Amino acid sequence: MTAPPPHDHTGLPADMTLTDDAVAREAAQLDSIWRDGRGFWGWLTTVDHKSIGKRYIITAFLMFIAGGIEAAMMRTQLARPENTLLGPDRYNQIFTTHGTTMMFLFAVPIMTAMGLYFVPLMIGARNVAFPRLNAFGYWTYFVGVVFLYVSLFANTGPDAGWFSYVPLAGPQYSPGHRVDVWAQLVTYTEIAALCAAVNIIVTTFKMRAPGMSLNRIPLFVWAQLVVSFMIVFAMPAVATGSTLMLAADRAVNTQWFNPAEGGDALLWQHIFWFFGHPEVYIIFLPALGFVTPIVETFSRRPVFGYTALVMANITTAFFAFGLWVHHMFATPVPELGQSLFTAASMLIAIPTGVQIFCWIATLWLGRPELRTAMLFVLGFIFTFVNGGITGVMLASVAFDKQAHDTFFVVAHLHYVLLGGGVMPLFGAFYFWFPKIVGRMLDETIGKIHFWLFLIGVNLTFFPMHILGLEGMPRRVYTYLAATGWGPLNLVATAGAYIIALSVIAFLYNVLKSWRGGAPAGPNPWNSSGLEWAIPSPPPSYTFLHVPVVHSRHPLWEPAVDMPVVTGLRTDRREVLLTTAFDARPDSRHHAPGPSIWPLYLALCMGVMWIGSIFSPYFVLIATGLSAIGLVGWALQSTSTPGTERVATGDAVVELA
């Protein structure tokens, strides 16, 4: 195979017959149709997946920094025994906010945000399927972010742990509004995640470029698709548990979890972990989706075992729903039942192992080039495999009863989430930052960032394995000197500061490169995906002409004359819908434009959730306010024609 021919910035092959002048005219017209409105109002009303994706990524990364600051405070408190820097009350709020922030406001949102930005680019679409829903999802999430941090600074930060076990989180043992904040916040983020999930599912199934049949979908998009289905099944469980049950127990005296009134404290754990375990894979699978294109690009060959990787994604998602009881091995769940969950927990190691083997095989068969993005992938395997192996250990009921709820589990989950989630995410930032911003991140600072992060993570969390087995429970605000846990805790704290340094290096790199980085051009890495066929940053309309795809690696294996779809209207927002399996042109659809109603409705939701903490009547008030918004939204939607069918054929269709 030889190098791909150069592409121009339009995604059109070089021998297209259109003149430059006609292209420029068409581009200008498309831009006037697709770009956001002007000024602050335009910023508020945008429904462009790129604008929303970008602000989603930035907000979620700010949450990573907030959660990181909380982590640094905890590590400082635990640096030595009987430290008095933070009292138990403050410490409990901080560790709960750390967990809640990292799981609900950073990890899941940033993974779906990457999908919302890149899935349309990778499948040749101009926007997501439901642009206004997308805007609504972001604003809902944003209200949740503001809500949690205002609460924390008002000394009302949640303090019952990120999984808020009842009865500790119930009305009797957590009076006040701290746990209310948690219960309602969870609902916000679930709604936001569901909005993203249905968007990604429908976008992937209906808006792929012609020719991108299921077996040609990039693995990044496969991961996002699979995870979106997981979100659809997992999030309603916790939304029901937190809002309809926990918040109702606290606000209107239902007794779901009160054993004295016939409720059941263990019920909460089942509901929570039925969501909580898939949640881990909801964070982890998209990260695996980042890994494949990075490995391919820097190994200079297609990934080894595409089909195996897709199957591994799907089986992981399936098994992920059958593991939740391994969080409950110390509870009175019958022993025979527990053994089923042990077997399932070990089973899930198989698809994960297969994926790791496939990437290593790709390295073997390729010519790896160790750019920063690639280093983060190697760091991911180095760290994550460790977390995966301790995960298999924790599947054992006998061993788990020792390690459960100790620092061993803290070590395991951070190896998995930092190794399996954040390392690939940083790799993805180095890889796709040029696409989003149009400029390259600095490689030298990037390597400093990588090494500090790798050393910091391992220095912080490796000693915690030993601490856990030496008897240190998690969520303790202090420990006695006589326990002998001091030295290893000090090492862990030093590691945490090194992580902080690495993140500072990254931030410096981003700020410096945003303005002064080397221009990236459309395809700085000579990569293979459709997103690299368009300029960096992408124009408002993304693709001047929707490309037609003939392989899994469109830019590496271009057809002799790479055809494009023409004939979509350029005087309104029109997108091409294709069939779900084979991606044959099916119909064209008039996509909605900017709207303020998503923001308005998100604020109404905010009034409902925040208000209902104080009085159930806010539900009624907010319902009335929402009705106005829904009517406004509906009127705006029906003022535009919907979908028209087009003639379809086996080959590329010239749309009339």
Added chain:
Amino acid sequence: MHSLFDPSSPQARAVAGLWWWMLAVGGTVWLIVIVAMLWAAITRRQRRLSSDLVRLDDTAHVRTERVVTIASGITVAILIAFLAYDFTVGHALAQHPLRALTIDVTGHQWWWQVLYEDPDPSRQLVTANEIHVPVGVPIQFKLRAADVIHSFWAPSLNGKKDLIPGYTTTLWFQADTAGRYRGQCAEFCGLQHAKMAFYIVAEPKPKFAAWLAAASQAPASPSDPHLVYGQRVFLSAGCATCHTIAGTQARATVGPDLTHLGSRETLAAGTLANTRENLLRWIVDPGLWKPGVHMPAVPLSPPQQEALADYLESMK
């Protein structure tokens, strides 16, 4: 001793054996994967980004396919071995003894109530935070929670078990050697989760029998006027609204039973050495050592505090 690395019961030893085996196998797997990765990344490394793609070589591809398949097969085999070993250990731990000393433990925010069961209710012994057990005898724990979820865990003796309101859970072990084994609440239970420890004191059978006999006796009424004064302070200043001392009118069960407090080695749920000085400081302001603790600071004059501390310490 509070560590998986120092097992002192057949139960903890079985789990420790499982752990070392898993560590050896898991560590080897990790090492092989990382070496394979680094070997590929380093030996096949290319220094300059090239737009040339690597040619697909059919034989190399087939060979790699074989290696990946074998590696996946080995993964499956290791997992099956894991599962078999785990089920063996789990099965052994699940066999509860037919005859055992039964001890009821109730978790409270933030201390442990301990009750030695006896067919004759009048001979049931109640104590707190320090659990004496005989060596070489199976001990069956019945675990309950009075308020929120706690978790009972002494790592050198066995894994943990949650105490959940509305449920009675069980756990058992058999201590091999005499010693003091530290344990701690493992499920987050609120402000003082960090300072909710306990001790298992394993003793040879005769010593345990002697302890049980002594502990079942109500302490003798004090005769020293200073101690009599201390007892009066205890009964009149409000202590008796929460605590019990056998042989007196103090019969409340909100807080730990303080009969024979002087014979315990720790205070404040296993977190303070039982010295007169510590006890005095605890009585003056419990929230200083355990912020958020439910025990209030009772206003007492210094002579009252001293007499009270001396009285409590006198009950050996």
